Amino acid sequence: MTTWEYVTTPLLIHNTTAILxxxxxxxxxxxxxxxxxxxxxxxxxxxxxxxxxNA
Structure with missing residues (x-):
């Protein structure tokens, strides 16, 4: 079974693509x-x- 880890990050409108x-x-x-x-x-x-x- 796959287990997941999660993260949240703020996005700056002028730099969204680079951040993602x-x-x-x-x-x-x-x-x-x-x-x-x-x-x-x-x-x-x-x-x-x-x-x-699963490595």
């Missing part, structure tokens, strides 16, 4: 972008957890 490309190059997949509590955009990302079983 950076996370993507580290194996993170974008799940959703929402408006954060202070009004900015927040990206939710996931990637599979690498363990001895």
């Amino acid at each position: 490309n950076n996370w993507g190059s580290q194996g993170w997949e974008l799940v959703q972008i929402v408006t954060g509590p202070e009004g900015g955009l927040v990206a939710y990302l996931k990637r599979p957890v690498i363990t001895g079983e």
